[in-house]
Each structure stands twice: as C-alpha cells, then as structure tokens.
Amino acid sequence: MNYCSQCGESVEIGIPPGDNRERHICPACGTIHYHNPRIIAGCLPVYGDKVLLCKRAIEPRLGYWTLPAGFMENGESTEDAARRETREEACTEVQMQSLYTLTSILHVNQVQMIYLAQMPEPTFGPSEESLEVELFSEEEIPWDQLAFETIRMVLNLYFEDRKKQHFPLRHVEIDSNGFNTARVHD
Amino acid sequence: MNYCSQCGESVEIGIPPGDNRERHICPACGTIHYHNPRIIAGCLPVYGDKVLLCKRAIEPRLGYWTLPAGFMENGESTEDAARRETREEACTEVQMQSLYTLTSILHVNQVQMIYLAQMPEPTFGPSEESLEVELFSEEEIPWDQLAFETIRMVLNLYFEDRKKQHFPLRHVEIDSNGFNTARVHD
Ligand SMILES: [Zn+2]
Ligand SMILES: [Zn+2]
Numbered sequence: 001m002n003y004c005s006q007c008g009e010s011v012e013i014g015i016p017p018g019d020n021r022e023r024h025i026c027p028a029c030g031t032i033h034y035h036n037p038r039i040i041a042g043c044l045p046v047y048g049d050k051v052l053l054c055k056r057a058i059e060p061r062l063g064y065w066t067l068p069a070g071f072m073e074n075g076e077s078t079e080d081a082a083r084r085e086t087r088e089e090a091c092t093e094v095q096m097q098s099l100y101t102l103t104s105i106l107h108v109n110q111v112q113m114i115y116l117a118q119m120p121e122p123t124f125g126p127s128e129e130s131l132e133v134e135l136f137s138e139e140e141i142p143w144d145q146l147a148f149e150t151i152r153m154v155l156n157l158y159f160e161d162r163k164k165q166h167f168p169l170r171h172v173e174i175d176s177n178g179f180n181t182a183r184v185h186d
Numbered sequence: 187m188n189y190c191s192q193c194g195e196s197v198e199i200g201i202p203p204g205d206n207r208e209r210h211i212c213p214a215c216g217t218i219h220y221h222n223p224r225i226i227a228g229c230l231p232v233y234g235d236k237v238l239l240c241k242r243a244i245e246p247r248l249g250y251w252t253l254p255a256g257f258m259e260n261g262e263s264t265e266d267a268a269r270r271e272t273r274e275e276a277c278t279e280v281q282m283q284s285l286y287t288l289t290s291i292l293h294v295n296q297v298q299m300i301y302l303a304q305m306p307e308p309t310f311g312p313s314e315e316s317l318e319v320e321l322f323s324e325e326e327i328p329w330d331q332l333a334f335e336t337i338r339m340v341l342n343l344y345f346e347d348r349k350k351q352h353f354p355l356r357h358v359e360i361d362s363n364g365f366n367t368a369r370v371h372d
Pocket of ligand 2: 190191192193194196212213214216217347
C-alpha cells in the first residue's frame with residue numbers, strides 16, 4: 001500500500017496510539033489501514049468411494065488438480081462461499097457435511113476452510129476455472145499432479161479418517177518452513 | 187474506497203473479465219481491489235463452573251460485558267489470534283480446547299470464531315481494553331449488560347451444551363434481520 005484509499009495522499013507507516021503494530025496511516029485524513037488474513041473456502045466433494053477434483057484452468061498451477069475452493073466474498077457465509085466455489089469450479093451441487101480442515105497459512109495471510117460435502121448425484125463438469133472435473137478413487141488420485149500441498153494434506157487426512165469413518169475438524173498451521181502436524185482438538 | 191492504494195489514481199467500479207462481481211478497478215495501473223470478510227477470533231475461557239467476561243474499555247459498547255475477541259492479524263493462526271486477544275483483553279493464559287462457534291455476520295462482512303478454552307489458573311485482570319475482568323457462574327452472568335447478541339448466543343449455547351458435556355462446533359449465520367438458528371453438522 002502506497003496511497004490512502006480514502007483521500008489519495010501518500011500513507012506513512014507508524015504505530016497508532018493504543019496499538020502495538022505498525023500500520024499504514026494517512027497523515028492527511030487520519031485513516032488507519034488494517035490488513036487482515038483472507039478466507040479461502042472450499043469443499044471436499046464425496047460421491048460413494050470417490051472424491052471430486054478439478055484441473056485448474058487458471059494460474060497459478062494451471063493444469064494441476066485441486067479441490068474446488070476460492071476467496072470468500074463479502075456478504076456470504078463460509079458455507080455459502082464453499083458451496084458457491086464448488087458450483088463455479090465443478091458445476092456440482094453438494095450437501096455440506098462438516099467443517100473438516102481449518103488451515104492457517106501464515107506466510108500468505110490466508111485461512112483455508114475445507115468442508116466435507118456429499119454429492120447426491122454424480123453430476124459435474126468443467127467450467128471457466130476448470131479444464132476437467134473428475135471423480136477419483138483413492139488409488140486413482142493423481143498424487144504427482146496436485147496443485148497445492150494443502151490439497152495433498154486434506155486428501156491424505158480424508159483417506160486416513162475414512163478407515164474409521166470419523167472426520168474430526170483438523171487445525172493446521174503452515175508457514176514458509178512447512179507444516180505443523182495437523183492437530184485435532186478433543 | 188476512492189483511490190488506488192497502489193498508484194493513487196481514482197478507482198472506478200466495474201466487473202473485471204472472467205469475474206461476475208463489481209470490484210474497485212484502477213484505470214491507471216490496472217489493479218483490481220478485492221474486499222473480503224475479516225476474521226474475529228476469541229475465546230470462551232472457562233474456570234471450573236465459571237466463565238470469564240471482560241467489561242469493554244473502548245467503544246463500541248463501552249462498559250458492557252463481552253468475551254475476549256478481536257480482529258485476527260496477518261502472520262498468525264486463528265488459534266494464535268484467539269489466544270493473543272484473550273491475553274491482551276483479560277490478562278490470562280488459556281489452553282485451547284476446541285473451535286466452538288463459527289459465525290458468519292453477513293451485513294458487516296465478519297466471520298467470528300470463538301474457541302472453548304480452559305483456564306489452568308484463575309489468574310486474570312483488567313487491561314487497556316477492559317475496565318474489569320471477572321469470572322461468572324451461569325446465575326451471575328450480567329445478561330442485561332452484554333455487549334453483543336453474538337456473545338449472548340455463545341453463552342446460551344455453552345450453558346445448554348454443558349448439561350450434556352458435549353460441545354460440537356456450531357455454524358451460525360447472522361444478517362441485519364437476525365439469526366439463523368445455530369446449526370450443528372453431524
Ligand atoms: Zn487519507
Ligand atoms: Zn492504480
């Protein structure tokens with residue numbers, strides 16, 4: 001950030017009174033500009049013993065496989081966002097089951113929420129954002145062509161948890177050095 | 187937003203190619219400015235049969251009681267944020283137990299995450315952000331002096347769930363018309 005989005009003046013960096021962090025502050029209009037993590041919401045859509053993956057039609061990681069997920073928009077709930085992204089990227093309607101992974105990605109200021117979701121019908125298809133959309137059994141997953149390590153983690157957790165048919169919410173922390181083991185609270 | 191925070195030009199409103207929503211777009215440098223919901227993270231700190239509340243020292247709702255919670259910062263995890271806010275507002279260290287409520291507040295573009303947390307010691311105190319900090323049993327809660335309806339909801343859920351000693355994650359949706367009933371997934 002270089003300029004105040006309210007008045008257009010050059011912003012300065014400083015610690016506001018009562019705060020303990022550096023912020024972008026406008027010397028002209030006094031606005032303090034906060035920057036906060038953004039939420040990425042998505043689904044792990046399940047149909048029978050298969051999961052739905054999308055081959056990305058856009059950068060980054062064009063041509064690699066991922067779960068339908070994207071930035072939550074203003075005016076929607078986390079579940080709405082996950083459902084919308086799944087509709088937009090995979091052209092499928094899902095039934096939300098539970099929040100499955102909550103991943104804080106520290107070095108890019110993102111919080112990724114992946115919901116476990118059931119597909120009532122095996123109806124899906126490509127979109128502007130996905131070159132291909134397909135159902136994969138565990139053996140068929142294209143492990144060497146996954147777009148992101150967070151997606152690999154979610155899939156690994158899922159196939160592990162599926163053996164016990166128990167899918168507790170996982171808290172995960174990631175920074176530029178790698179993963180903190182997925183932690184489960186009671 | 188009136189001006190581009192990158193180059194200082196006046197922004198325009200339009201739908202970028204491949205998008206389906208209006209965004210603030212800079213005609214000079216081409217930057218698309220996205221606005222996304224912010225996360226408020228906090229705790230419901232429990233000590234024995236009591237819960238910890240803070241009397242707000244700052245607006246809004248100065249002088250009313252609330253749970254320790256505040257905006258998540260860049261570079262921290264959701265749990266870090268909840269723990270930090272609890273430290274800053276109530277001067278207490280908690281052990282995180284589980285994510286308890288996940289509330290999408292649609293009309294203000296906020297996602298509130300409240301963690302159930304245990305206090306190993308009844309050590310706490312006021313701060314720059316809290317005039318008083320106190321432990322309350324269910325009967326002692328100042329129900330008519332709570333700062334926010336979301337806090338009333340979390341406390342009501344907690345005392346209800348405590349009877350069964352089962353604290354499932356609740357998804358809640360709130361808009362300007364009021365609450366959608368707290369929903370529990372499986
Ligand atoms: Zn300004
Ligand atoms: Zn610009």
